[in-house]
Amino acid sequence: AQKITQTQPGMFVQEKEAVTLDCTYDTSDPSYGLFWYKQPSSGEMIFLIYQGSYDQQNATEGRYSLNFQKARKSANLVISASQLGDSAMYFCAMREGRRYGGSQGNLIFGKGTKLSVKP
């Protein structure tokens, strides 16, 4: 079963409008972290926002906010006031506690959503 599900392969949004990118996750670990990364065509992975499973409030970083609904196991990314430079692939990822004896477990990625911002 998929751990991270992003149901929207592609999305279009008009410049200056808000857009929500969906992400649902599956885990039985009570301690986990949820991440969103942006990957432009250059390939680099840019960290956007993080939400811990015990965080009471939704995370926000500038124009990015994470709509965390724990009971539904969803962690949707909301981008407000879209800009042309927001056009990219967006990946939702989850880290499930400590897995390899190291300081933290690895990230499990969803398949991504390609966002295109129209002028």
Add this chain to the structure above:
Amino acid sequence: GAVVSQHPSRVICKSGTSVKIECRSLDFQATTMFWYRQFPKQSLMLMATSNEGSKATYEQGVEKDKFLINHASLTLSTLTVTSAHPEDSSFYICSASGEVGDTQYFGPGTRLTVL
């Protein structure tokens, strides 16, 4: 934020040769580094996790003798693709994280093309 570099950014090699990719954390000490592979239009797939000074832990299906990982210091990890074949052509990305619970920061990636 934390900066991670990768070198080279792009490499083309002949089949049968070995290629080394370096991943460096420039402004923080990375206790753990991760290596991912990404095929075109697909998601990132974890290949292995390495902690400084210890052997890497490989994901199922990843040949450890083919993809050699060395994490010799808190700022450097290397991935060597040995005897590369065309099917190894891919985008390889490393990430690094520091303290417990810290975010993973990614390098810019290395595009490997094996002819």
